Amino acid sequence: MRWKNEYRAWLAALALGAALIGCGDSTDRASQSPSITGPSISEDDDADDATVYDQVDFLGNPLVSEVTIMKVNHARYNLTQPYNTAEFLPQTAAFVTNVAGRPAALAATLGSVLYPDMLVVDASKPTATAGWLSWALANGWGGRKLTDDVVDIGLTAIFSTLLSPTGASCAPFTLPLCTDNVGSNDVAFSATFPYLATPHL
Amino acid sequence: MKKPNLTRRRVVPILVAGALIGGLAAGRHLFASDHQDTPEVELSPRFDVNDVYAFPAATPGRTVLVLGTSSPLTPAATPSFAFGTKDRELYQIKVDNTGDAREDLVFQVTFTGVAGHQRVTLHGPVKPRQVGVTSSLVGGRKTVSGPVNQVLGSANGIQLFAGPRDDPFFIDLEQFFRILPDRRPSTGPLSVPPTPAGSFRAPGSAVDFLTGINDMAIVIELPTSMLVADPSHPGKFGVWGTTSRARGT
Numbered sequence: 001m002r003w004k005n006e007y008r009a010w011l012a013a014l015a016l017g018a019a020l021i022g023c024g025d026s027t028d029r030a031s032q033s034p035s036i037t038g039p040s041i042s043e044d045d046d047a048d049d050a051t052v053y054d055q056v057d058f059l060g061n062p063l064v065s066e067v068t069i070m071k072v073n074h075a076r077y078n079l080t081q082p083y084n085t086a087e088f089l090p091q092t093a094a095f096v097t098n099v100a101g102r103p104a105a106l107a108a109t110l111g112s113v114l115y116p117d118m119l120v121v122d123a124s125k126p127t128a129t130a131g132w133l134s135w136a137l138a139n140g141w142g143g144r145k146l147t148d149d150v151v152d153i154g155l156t157a158i159f160s161t162l163l164s165p166t167g168a169s170c171a172p173f174t175l176p177l178c179t180d181n182v183g184s185n186d187v188a189f190s191a192t193f194p195y196l197a198t199p200h201l
Numbered sequence: 202m203k204k205p206n207l208t209r210r211r212v213v214p215i216l217v218a219g220a221l222i223g224g225l226a227a228g229r230h231l232f233a234s235d236h237q238d239t240p241e242v243e244l245s246p247r248f249d250v251n252d253v254y255a256f257p258a259a260t261p262g263r264t265v266l267v268l269g270t271s272s273p274l275t276p277a278a279t280p281s282f283a284f285g286t287k288d289r290e291l292y293q294i295k296v297d298n299t300g301d302a303r304e305d306l307v308f309q310v311t312f313t314g315v316a317g318h319q320r321v322t323l324h325g326p327v328k329p330r331q332v333g334v335t336s337s338l339v340g341g342r343k344t345v346s347g348p349v350n351q352v353l354g355s356a357n358g359i360q361l362f363a364g365p366r367d368d369p370f371f372i373d374l375e376q377f378f379r380i381l382p383d384r385r386p387s388t389g390p391l392s393v394p395p396t397p398a399g400s401f402r403a404p405g406s407a408v409d410f411l412t413g414i415n416d417m418a419i420v421i422e423l424p425t426s427m428l429v430a431d432p433s434h435p436g437k438f439g440v441w442g443t444t445s446r447a448r449g450t
Contacts, residue, residue, distance in 0.1 A: 053445035118439030127257035176400030
């Protein structure tokens with residue numbers, strides 16, 4: 001349960017308004033094309049430069065569209081990109097305040113880390129601090145690990161006393177609504193590439 | 202149990218009003234995934250982006266990106282699994298490393314061949330030809346290509362795996378639908394009206410609904426320096442996943 005203690009810490013830090021930082025870097029750095037070092041296999045795969053592909057589905061952070069965006073708008077959400085997701089922020093805030101019955105300040109805090117909707121990584125931070133939304137802390141790498149219990153994290157952030165006592169339903173990571181008590185995957189992940197466990201056959 | 206009642210009083214009427222998720226065809230991935238939440242995705246599960254991950258690799262200085270997509274919700278029969286082929290579908294992981302929430306780099310993953318004999322090709326990370334919801338293939342030299350269900354590429358450069366894997370997500374979805382009955386799926390075993398509940402279940406009683414379930418995974422590992430804008434001063438980057446349909450198909 002060490003990770004839960006870590007998340008208690010960062011959620012508490014959010015509650016204090018500490019280290020809430022925007023996704024954007026303040027420095028304007030020149031775009032740099034990375035060198036591609038992977039092997040190339042010369043194989044004609046019938047590439048068709050003329051084919052136009054239209055987006056069907058989009059996902060950045062877990063939780064955001066699924067839980068907080070009105071169903072009627074999911075089709076539109078799936079056709080957006082992170083730079084356009086801000087228009088959905090009021091719906092996320094409304095979910096937190098109206099559906100969950102939590103304070104507006106909590107909604108604002110959550111919105112500030114969930115939008116623009118993408119998994120944020122701060123590569124300048126120690127990788128040991130990786131975990132969903134940990135980039136919002138002063139020393140978090142962020143991203144999303146396979147082992148992150150994003151359900152409990154999300155439930156705790158929305159419903160628990162951790163960020164605010166007002167309207168809270170439970171203590172962090174406890175019943176009735178701040179944990180689903182499914183804390184890990186049904187099979188172990190691999191320590192090496194490709195990390196996801198072998199399929200069930 | 203008074204607190205949950207309080208919460209339910211707030212939650213349920215709004216759900217009834219249609220404010221939230223409903224009609225999950227297969228009832229999976231409620232929280233963490235962009236599940237079958239629109240008619241188009243419901244009818245075309247290969248376009249369903251379930252989950253996106255970004256985490257440090259086992260080897261220092263490297264990062265892993267995962268795009269989990271849905272095949273029909275069956276727990277077995279690998280030969281029947283298939284990715285959408287490039288004449289119909291484009292899978293992308295996109296990266297913003299300049300802070301404007303617009304993709305500076307894309308990974309374009311395409312497939313050819315029939316189920317059981319598919320090949321995968323990766324282009325990227327590379328600057329896309331367009332930014333936004335309309336895409337075209339970057340073309341040019343392939344980064345990695347080969348059969349699905351194999352580890353491809355270089356452990357020092359870019360590694361690629363595409364194929365069925367255990368679905369990495371976990372949730373007590375059954376109990377979730379007892380707490381929020383309005384969100385249960387319209388078909389499948391979870392579509393039966395559940396006994397209402399005001400709490401998740403105790404340890405030992407809770408059930409991971411995704412036990413024994415697979416997804417179609419695309420996993421890419423590469424040096425983190427290839428993801429940031431300035432490798433000498435690694436900063437922030439944002440990651441998201443998309444699926445796209447070839448126009449006219």
